Amino acid sequence: xxxxxxxxxxSPYTIxxxxxxxxxxxxxxxxxxxxxxxxxSNDIVAPLYYDKLVSSLTNxxxxxxxxxxGEVNKSRTSxxxxxxxxxxxxxxxxxxxxxxxxxxxxxxSGFAAASYQRGMNFLQVPTSLLAQVDSSVGGxxxxxxxxxxNLIGAFYQPVAVIIDTNSLETLPDRExxxxxxxxxxxxxxxxxxxxxxxxxxxxxILDRDEAILQQLIYLSCQKKASxxxxxxKEKGERALLNLGHTFAHALETLTRYRHYLHGEAVSVGILMxxxxxxxxxxxxxxxxxxxxxxxxxxxxxxxxxxxxxIEEFLLAMTKDKxxxxxxxxxILVSQQGCIIQEETDKALLASVIKEYIS
Ligand code: NAD
Ligand code: GLY
Numbered sequence: 048x049x050x051x052x053x054x055x056x057x058s059p060y061t062i063x064x065x066x067x068x069x070x071x072x073x074x075x076x077x078x079x080x081x082x083x084x085x086x087x088s089n090d091i092v093a094p095l096y097y098d099k100l101v102s103s104l105t106n107x108x109x110x111x112x113x114x115x116x117g118e119v120n121k122s123r124t125s126x127x128x129x130x131x132x133x134x135x136x137x138x139x140x141x142x143x144x145x146x147x148x149x150x151x152x153x154x155x156s157g158f159a160a161a162s163y164q165r166g167m168n169f170l171q172v173p174t175s176l177l178a179q180v181d182s183s184v185g186g187x188x189x190x191x192x193x194x195x196x197n198l199i200g201a202f203y204q205p206v207a208v209i210i211d212t213n214s215l216e217t218l219p220d221r222e223x224x225x226x227x228x229x230x231x232x233x234x235x236x237x238x239x240x241x242x243x244x245x246x247x248x249x250x251x252i253l254d255r256d257e258a259i260l261q262q263l264i265y266l267s268c269q270k271k272a273s274x275x276x277x278x279x280k281e282k283g284e285r286a287l288l289n290l291g292h293t294f295a296h297a298l299e300t301l302t303r304y305r306h307y308l309h310g311e312a313v314s315v316g317i318l319m320x321x322x323x324x325x326x327x328x329x330x331x332x333x334x335x336x337x338x339x340x341x342x343x344x345x346x347x348x349x350x351x352x353x354x355x356x357i358e359e360f361l362l363a364m365t366k367d368k369x370x371x372x373x374x375x376x377x378i379l380v381s382q383q384g385c386i387i388q389e390e391t392d393k394a395l396l397a398s399v400i401k402e403y404i405s
Contacts, residue, residue: 048068050062055275062268075100079107081168084144085133096147126162133159144163148178166203171184177229179268196300224310245263295315315350321338376390
């Protein structure tokens, strides 16, 4: 088992990464304060891992709320389903809520944990690759509003993140590849070891080799933790984690979250960010070629393969909630590292979008 710490001033915690951690009774129970535990999961993940988790929680009264699968359920209905359950069953602040699932369950239950009695004990047990390398770490929790994704939320840190890499065995291929998209992002954020591991082990990665995956997950969490430790509430540097995301969010919005999985949209978005960086003479064409090839090898899209209108795309980019004005916040890649930029050259962005429409 590998361990990493996220040294936040008020709420430091440990990220554990290893195989069969769902069977680690002492570890899991040690993070369950109070006498009751509420496990929040969904109808895909619960049949696979709920019993395993329950049998590792000794001397606790176990409760569950099982949500229907899907992003559409990161909703106020599910949120109040959890809150109502906590109220009706007299949960206390020091009782524990465990998120068992992907990013949807993590974000939803994290927000419920943040809200119930102003914050209850919260443990993340992420089961998708995307959740293991990104969403379970760093304390961003949210539900969606009909007007936009993640519009209602809070920064609320878990007491620990426990990543059982065995759970990846049951993840559908497309979801697995989507998670790889976020791992590539960390390579561009300066984790050269990730780039090396990805480039030299394509077949093993496609075969879900556990040893390689554990290294990739460790390095990804380490990179994310190092950025979050410096800027927990995204006042500055944490925005770097949104590399490719302004383009990706626009793509997801225009396709109503039905065509691309998040990591797939991020893959195309990263290439668009690279193209913008190249046009500003910050990187060579070779970098774009290398990453295009890498995404292709990882079964991730490298072009926009649906009909999109460039003006609508630009509009969706300004509606990105991370933008503070009418400019477009993008992350550029340079040989010296990544840069946060408020881009005002609409024509330049339009030509990048055009380049990526296949
Ligand atoms: P998800 O939670 O919908 O999981 C993807 C699919 O895989 C679902 O069908 C899920 O049921 C299934 N699944 C999960 N684990 C499984 C397993 N071990 N075996 C079989 N099936 C499994 O989506 P996701 O990609 O994990 O996360 C996306 C969500 O995360 C979005 O809502 C996004 O906004 C959010 N997110 C949050 C942050 C953050 O910092 N909080 C960062 C990135 C993304
Ligand atoms: N996924 C971006 C962040 O956590 O800040």
